[in-house]
Amino acid sequence: MYRDAHVGETAVGGAALALPASCAACPVRDSAICCVLDRSGLAALSRFGRRITLPAGQTLLWEGEEAITVGNLLSGMLKLSTLTGDGREQIVGIVHPSDFIGRPFGRNSPHSVTALTDATLCVFGRTAFDRFAQEHAAIGQALLERTLIELDRARHWMLLLGRKSACERVASLIVEIADRADGGPTIDLPLSRQQMGDILGLTIETVSRSLTRLKRAGVIALPSLRRIAIRKPDELRAIAEG
Amino acid sequence: MYRDAHVGETAVGGAALALPASCAACPVRDSAICCVLDRSGLAALSRFGRRITLPAGQTLLWEGEEAITVGNLLSGMLKLSTLTGDGREQIVGIVHPSDFIGRPFGRNSPHSVTALTDATLCVFGRTAFDRFAQEHAAIGQALLERTLIELDRARHWMLLLGRKSACERVASLIVEIADRADGGPTIDLPLSRQQMGDILGLTIETVSRSLTRLKRAGVIALPSLRRIAIRKPDELRAIAEG
DNA sequence: CGCTAGGTTGAACTAGTTCAATAAGTGTGG
DNA sequence: CCACACTTATTGAACTAGTTCAACCTAGCG
DSSP states (O other), X not given: OOOOOBSXXXXXXXXXXXXXXXXXXXXXXXXXXXXXXXXXXXXXXXXTEEEEXXXXXXXXXXXXXXXXXXXXXXXXXXXXXXXXXXXXXXXXXXXXXXXXXXXXXXXXXXXXXXXXXXXXXXXXXXXXXXXXXXXXXXXXXXXXXXXXXXXXXXXXXXXXXXXXXXXXXXXXXXXXXXXXXXXXXXXXXXXXXXXXHHHHTOOHHHHHHHHHHHHHTTSEEEEETTEEEESOHHHHHHHHHO | OOOOOBSOOOSGGGOTTSOOHHHHTOTXXXXXXXXXXXXXXXXXXXXXXXXXXXXXXXXXXXXTSBOXXXXXXXXXXXXXXXXXXXXXXXXXXXXXXXXEESOTTOSBOSSEEEESSOEEEEEEEHHHHHHHHHHOHHHHHHHHHHHHHHHHHHHHHHHHHHHOOHHHHHHHHHHHHHHHHOSSSEEEOOOOHXXXXXXXXXXXXXXXXHHHHHHHTTSEEEEETTEEEESOHHHHHHHHHO
């Protein structure tokens, strides 16, 4: 399904200080977790990494199944999701480029990992990566800091899910995506209304109605289906905070 | 407010292999994060730890304020909580004995930490602990594993908050507490109805009604206000899963 | 014994869901 | 380039789970 050439092959000629071939071309080499490694660590890690592509909609890891891979997202966007016994879905996280993917030090994946857009990843076998992380304290440390930030984010989202109204939730999502994209006032969302609902714990219809309410209030504009223009950022933020 | 004697004072007479005085008496010494340290590491860590008591209702760390302390919970129970702009509360985590408390590697606390019952803690200055964790890989590693588990837990809770009905939420909470307490079929909850509501994203009334519905269905019994007897564990679990 | 805080129950209300119809994009082949 | 099907989004109307507000219990305690 997804396969590609080994990334490894440390620098040709054995010059220990050269960047591994594929890492040199890595779009997130300054921001992914590997950026804490020195040249030799990078070479060692890249030896068992491989680059893969994941078409939109395809699932990399299934909830409850054995979690055999971890890695970095290079481009595109992924979702992390869980299901209730009877199939209701909740998205529990969005993965952006340079974010770490997977569950080190645990046999089974606590949630599914699925591509929202076409995506490219740099993946490692979990057990090999676990071993590597234990030998290279810098990676363990970086992983810890990232995990702590993810935990903060997840808990912050719990406030949204537990206590905010539909409009507040939609406003929060727009703010969050705008902050992450960190571009102009117009954002391109990689999410369908259904997916927005799955993130916010709402139905499609409620998401749609909330968007039109925000639009009617002049806080945002909807130039196209997957595009949102923020007209009154402060007001939007105020609504989002509850 | 809360103060006590220094914990430290490595073993009297300088026998390097002796357990630090207060660690020997520590109720969670085999399960708290320090259990990954060897004698000398433990001695070094205990040198800047202090034991404190926190009466029920008192707050150790405030959301958004500087997070000066980290530590372990020795006895009692704490809650982690956040507020919306207009004061609605959401509990984002429950801390049990031997759990780690606080936010290493971050200046500000992402949520408040408050005692649900009278509690005793073993606390450290955050910056000193951060430094210690960076020097002792085992602690960093253990912290990482705990944080990953907490993250899994938080994300699992997001499913509850986003997609489950009131009854399913209440059932889930009972199951969760029963699993943690890991005792018989009767559990003692350290939570008021209000606090249950704040955990589940519900009002007191809805919590109460859900409990009586579960009681009427014969799934649980309520021998006293703060006590729940599980009558049909399987059915309870089935309801909790959704 | 009566007071108070915490808990339950009831009745009215409302935010959000559900179900159904309509509209707007998107893509394909003639 | 348009007609067609098809998916995705919006809107409307009926419904329902959960909230809100208020009254009423119950247990603990001076």
